Amino acid sequence: RAIDNKGTITTFLKPSTAELYDISGGLGITSTGVIIKFDTANTATEITDTDYYLYSTTAITVKKSGTYKVTYRVTAEPTSGNSRSGTEYMLLKNSNIVDGSYSAAYHRNTNAGKNTATASRILVLAQNDFIQVRGNRYNGNSAMKTAAQGCSLLIERIK
DSSP states (O other): EEOOHHHHOEEOOOEEEEEEEESSSOEEOOOOOOOOOOOSSSSSSSBBOTTTTOSSSSEESSOOOEEEEEEEEEEEEEEOOOEEEEEEEEEETTTETTTTTOEEEEOOOOSSSSSEEEEEEEEEEEETTEEEEEEEEEEESEEEETTTEEEEEEEOOOO
16 A cells, blocks of 8 residues: 555555365375365355455466465375375466475374375466466375365465
8 A cells, every 4th residue: 555645545456365275175185196176265254355266176266467375285194004105285377387386295094194285385377377286195005085174275466
């Protein structure tokens, strides 16, 4: 915001936020990879702005060009097998890997295997760019699934 010599306030940027999250979990994370799915958009009572974003179960699309902070979180757990396993995740912008967005998690066994990976990036996005999170099991043989209440994708317009 800026205030001129007459006290007039001018707003240059309308802050906006979009968030998808996963209440139910249960998405299988395989060695071939999967786009993380979300079952809830943060629209009813919270902070999501539908003037700036479009939603699906796998992506957020921006309606206005700008600079955005993008953060994801994925919590996964082994649901069968006791093979030490590793999962890895990254952001995708228009289906292409976003450099510097890699994160990974180690999962010991079904009794003590939940782990969370997260990363944030500042990205310049154009109108109709879409953001997704991709994950895969890179090591081990345990069946891996997302944990209920454990995944989210958050986009904040900052410029």
